[in-house]
Amino acid sequence: MSIPGPLVLLVEDELAMRRFLRTALEAEGYGCVEATTAREGLAHAAGHNPALVLLDLGLPDADGLDVTRRLREWSQVPVIVLSARGHEGDKVAALDAGADDYLTKPFGTGELLARVRVALRHAARAKGEPEAAEFRNGMLRVDRLRRQVFVDDREVRLTPTEYTLLGVLCRHAGKVLTHRQLLKEVWGPGRVTQTHQLRVYMAQLRQKLERDPARPALLRTEPGVGYRMVDPGA
């Protein structure tokens, strides 16, 4: 490894997990800093200026949610939270508090690296690159200038709301978006509890864009959390 890759901060109290994460990340050329407590994690985040933070939600000294909030007070570093299954509420709270993505334990190396890549790419884009005029993802093509949507080069007519919704999903392609985040961006802050409305529009979008809406290739559901546009780079 001649050129050290981006630095990843691991905030995780379990030694076995840290070992696994470090091994997997270093094998891909990332640099690693480890922290076992929330306090240490915040200190390292300030001291090492990492490119990405992997944050366990079940830390001994503080709630992972608090760590996310504290981080977001001064840093836009992408944060991926790690949590056990069955704690969808915690994940949603962390995402709403500013985390970029989540991983459900147990997870494999492949899944971990894919999420890390997406998060880093989004962080790079957020640094000021303007949005490309055209978005492509598999069979889907969105012409942002003309506000036209094509599936397999056949134009699909969307309602304004559907188009806005699709636009938000495309802008964050590969990243999970919570119901709250989507509702806020598309319908405005006053309607964040009307999740059924969102579901109905997602179903309509799938009907129009997916070959088999019951087995979506583009618009994935994250049960209990939100939706994710499949990563075009994957």
Next chain:
Amino acid sequence: MTRPGRPDPDALLARIAPAEASATPRGRLKVFVGASPGVGKTFTMLEHARQKRAEGIDVLVGIVETHGRADTARLLDGLEVLRRRALPHRGTVLEEFDLDAALARRPGLLLVDELAHTNAPGSRHARRWQDVEELLAAGIDVCSTLNVQHLESLNDVVARITGVTVRETVPDAVLDAADEVELVDVTPEVLEQRLREGKVYLPAQAERALERFFRRPNLVALRELALRRTAERVDVQLRGERAASGATGPWEAAERLLVAIGPDDDAARLVRAARRLAGSLRAPWTALYVEEPGHATLPAARRELAQDALRLAEELGGAAATVPGHDAADEIAAWAGQHNVTRVLVGGRRAGWLGGPWPQPMAQRLAARAPALDVLRVGGDAAPSPPPAHRTAPFRLRPWLVAAGTIAACTAGALPFRGTLAEIDAAMLYLLAVVLVALREGRGPSAFAAALAVAAFDLAFVQPYGTFSVDDVRFLFTFAMMFGIALALAGLATRVREQADAARQRERRTAALYAMSRDLAAARSRPELARAMLRHLHDLFGGGITLLLPDAEGRLDVVAERPVGGHEAKDLGVARWVFERGEPAGTGTDTLPQAGALYLPLATADRRLGVVGLRPEPADRFDDLAQRRLAGAMLDQVAIALERTALADEKRQVHLEYEAERLRSSLLGSLSHDLRTPLAAVEGAASALLTGGARVPEPRRRELAETIVGEAHRMTRLVTNLLDMVRLESGAIAPARQWHVLEEVVGAALGRVESALTGREVTVSLPPDLPLVPIDDVLIGQVLINLLENAARHTPEGTPIAICATAGAGEVEVTVADRGPGVPAAEREAIFEKFHRAAGGAGGTGLGLAICRGIVTAHGGRIRVEPRDGGGAAFRFTLPMVGTPPVTEPEPA
């Protein structure tokens, strides 16, 4: 086969039983008995207490009246005295013995003077002896004092000797149950001396009466009574000792005593006499009242005399019984025969207490019917005192008007036909009218009607018309005959009516009891039971009813009431006391009579079940023994029904525990196998990698790593399932329902099991108009995942899987169908049980379908498996459409 001289085991058990019955041993009661005030009972008690304290016993003076006597007060010096409780009463403050403080203090020996004392209003019990009972039950030893004239059974004897009626009486049972009785005796001479010296306390207002009381002959007689009563007790003790030592005595041939009472003021005296005789004979005894046909029409006051006497019998430790019958002597003889009665006590004043047609006294009639019985006639007072005035039934005018009206109508109706009717026809018509009145209005009015009939007949149908004079003197004879016949007919008709009334009343009681037991038997749960009970008790007794049952922690609380809100919160303490002690309290009893209702315990032989509060309408309804009996019988039914549900609950609980136990062992079996196997593989593979290092060739290394990943994955699934199951069963998972698009939930599930379904055709057919469904998407997603994984595991590779849904009435049904071997009919229910695995199952956890059922059930739906047309299995589950679907705003395209 009991050998002679050996103690009868039953008798021995009977002696042990009271001691074992309660967890806390009962306290010991010592009573200092005296013949009259002034003999020195309190003094002796205090001396006894000092001696006990010298022996190191924790002595507490609960309440002692020194009445200003210096030598008595001196004995109190150095003894701990309990503070009295102040009870405000009508502007003044009464000081009373503080029962609760004494119970809380728990001394080794408590002194409570004056057993016969009546407590101030507002105390828990009406009488101090009841306080003492509660103290004894709480395991506290008590010393008390009692004058012999306060004993219930001697009450009338004392009254006759001294001319002073004592109102404060103590049931004989209290003294009989005392562990120790000490007679404090002084000669009348000494007592007179003390009186002269002013050493005997006399309440000022009662001085004159008490002067009469303290005359020499009275004192002698009272002393004799006290000595005899104490000797009687010694006798009872002796008998107890003999029974314990196994000696037999001449009294083994058991005596049984019956006292026959009538509805008169002699009844109470008879009952007391019976108690005294039974006491000296040591025989069980019963007071019997025969409800003769005329009972129903007796004045209420007379009926109550009989009821009071029966109640007195129960209070004095005897039994009470009421039987209906035509002839009292027949019934008494029959009852005596059935119950092995050896002696019968009867009153002597009247032949038949209803003034019946029998010429002989009851004693002779009984002797004629049952020659083997000893019949004892108890002499009566010379002149019966009239029953208390307030008890006479109110006079009702209406029956008399009806009588007069009937005769008048009869006259008016027959008058136009005077020319054609013979006198005899008119007379018959009047007789008919009298019978009609008798059938409807009873004795008095029918006699009145008979007299009116004769007069009207004379006026209207016997010449000369319009006057009472008669032409033909023979008519005078006719009038006499007519009046006699009318009276006799009226008597017969009245009796028929009374018997019918009595039968109807009994019938109603029986019917009510039957209806209630039928409803109670049909009730399957406590709420149903409570409803049935409230309805029936209300129908029968009116007024308010409250049912209080203990909750899981054993705390009594109101579970049902009628009318709602009728129960007064302050009464809860009364109800709890009743529940604790198993004795009635509240209105109409001597315990906590200020309560808003009568509280009766619901209990069976070995279980306290609850309390019923009754506010009868009218309030004095339960003064009637028959009503109390009926209420008692109904409450017994309720208690039995409650016990039945309690037993059923317990049975269910035991079954649950058994199931849980069975499950635990199968869980352990499953766990040890399913967790150890992958762990062994992981550990083995990892250590092989560790020790082998670089010497392990690359393909082997990869194999080992794959083993670790695969086995870990298997364990993850098992642990996840186990945790889900535990959380489902503990109720930790409550579905967070939201309105979902089913297609999306299916899609997410399919995404999760993608790898397991590789190479299979999966068709999803959901109707386009399928409504939003109210479900927890994560949980229902789990159901779909489990079903899909099962399908993948149990069907041949490459066979298709179909998912479809249909909207039905109020629910949506989802089906996951495969083309595998199907599920055998015998397994279709069992596969949803925990740890049930299909024969030759391919590595499932045995939990997947159990979790599915748990989740679907939590959603209010059902899950089942059916054979699929054309082969395979179809797992179907329903999702009920609870709530109102939200409106989604349409948008122009």
